[in-house]
Amino acid sequence: MARHLITSAIPYINGIKHLGNLVGSQLPADLYARYQRARGNEVLFLCATDEHGTPAELAAAKAGQPVAEFCADMHATQAKIADGFRLSFDHFGRSSSPQNHALTQHFAGRLADAGLIEEVSEKQVYSNADGRFLPDRYIEGTCPNCGYDGARGDQCENCTKQLDPTDLINPRSAISGSTDLEVRETKHLYLRQSQMRDQLNAWIDSKSDWPILTTSIAKKWLNDGDGLQDRGITRDLAWGVPVKRGAEDWPGMEGKVFYVWFDAPIEYIACAQEWRDAGKGSDWERWWRTDKGADDVRYTQFMGKDNVPFHTLSFPATILGSGEDWKLVDYIKSFNYLNYDGGQFSTSKGRGVFQDQALDILPADYWRWWLLSHVPESSDTEFTWETFQQDVNKDLADVLGNFVSRITKFCRSKFGEEVPSAGTFGPAEEALIADLDRRIAAYQSHMDAIEIRKAAGELRAIWVAGNEYLQSAAPWSTFKTDPDMAAAQVRLGLNLIRLYAVLSAPFIPDAAQTMMTAMQSDDWSWPSDAATALAALPGGHAFTVPDVMFTKITDDQHADWQTRFSGTRD
């Protein structure tokens, strides 16, 4: 039995995410996790919330809550939404957990011992009114280049010129508006990634099977300009993991915390400890320590393309630099962006569909199916209500839902609500079985390779094969002349429903459960061959006719949602 460690990029805590955040990491990771479990493999599927940093502090302030309380509430909210989408995390952790605090400090200590941490003094803008240092982008002022009044300390969004905060004319705090700013000297820790460039380069080079999107981004950061740059891993903030060297205090670093990009990926490991501590498992090290049983684990990460540098370089640098036997990622599946109706999803402009709204208007399976079958694997993908309506109605309601409906209702009217026993399979049935064997093999190989769109296409073709068979076998016709043959045809059709439940469950778990329940079965075993799988429900086995599985999206709903989620356009 193979063992799969699977992680999804961890979503930031500052608010409810839109669909773009779902499709780029959590949903495909869930698909893969469900598939591997279905194949009988051992899976540990982890995700968490990324809770530290300035945006979280500001979001909490805006909500009028202490930041710890805000994060706890928002974590619960995101966990509820994840559950709504049927994301099957073995544990949904928090980067603010005590486990992550300790582990982050541990890694910092190991890296320091290995000579990979450097203390650097630098000048940063301090706001007396806010009582804090301000990150570059939280300083606003007049652009020295174009005169735009709302330029940020990192870049003027009017003329796109890159800036230093000290370039701004009449700088002010973006948080309070205060102009009582001063430049102060402060000391920070830098991770000397540049020292590990050759090691990282060789590691990336060894990953010839990774998606081009993943390796090209990594190589660019390794080789661009002066090569991989050292990065600051601490900040002058209150909310975060306090800087410590292992369990020891770090002289000169009092009151500082680690920067989010340092502690967030470490949460992947800490999350396994949380999982253990929550009583969901007994041994987390056999998943994460190659010297303690994780040698045979295959570790796959899922993320949007914006997260690739941290996962290909920074986090591996942390792990390799520690000198300990931590598990490195085996395969990184990265995704492009999902666009919304001619533009980008925008949190600030309220453009696009947010995850809670999506679940309010339609069941999870509708979203799961459309998003996964259109997942942006090779380039950005466009969401439009028109294609969403068309595709979901066609694939789920017409092709799959109607198949279940037509065969169960036909059987009920002619043979009653049990699988008919009479008749034997002929050439048409054998041909279907051979076709299914080929298609299931193709489906598996696409799923094994995490080629999601291809897998979705093959699954859809498997649904279509059932309709093709019924159409040519025409039991409603044979019933008049040869009821026994009709019985055999219906028996095959009913067994297809159970097989579809098994094969479809990774994509649409709720509908799969509906199908399985209707067939009054609990046999979720993955098919070894179609002939055997289609004999699972013998003659005489009782079933029920399920309610309509997928109601169609109407034109009125389409129009209503198109308007409601358009947001404010400029």
Add this chain to the structure above:
RNA sequence: GGCGGUAUAGCUCAGUUGGUUAGAGCAGAGGAAUCAUAAUCCUUGUGUCCGGGGUUCGAGUCCCUGUACCGCCA
């Protein structure tokens, strides 16, 4: 400005190491059937494969160049 990605049928996309008349789903058109959520099934593609050069016996596929969109970095 530097780098990377993308550009294939009305729409969403496949096209493996260059090799025969460029494919799939949806939409459109025609037909069959009537068990079913008016659902299904069959038939139907005259596409300057973004433009322009080049390499090659042969390029959607490689090289150069231009254009458009997206992203990352400075």
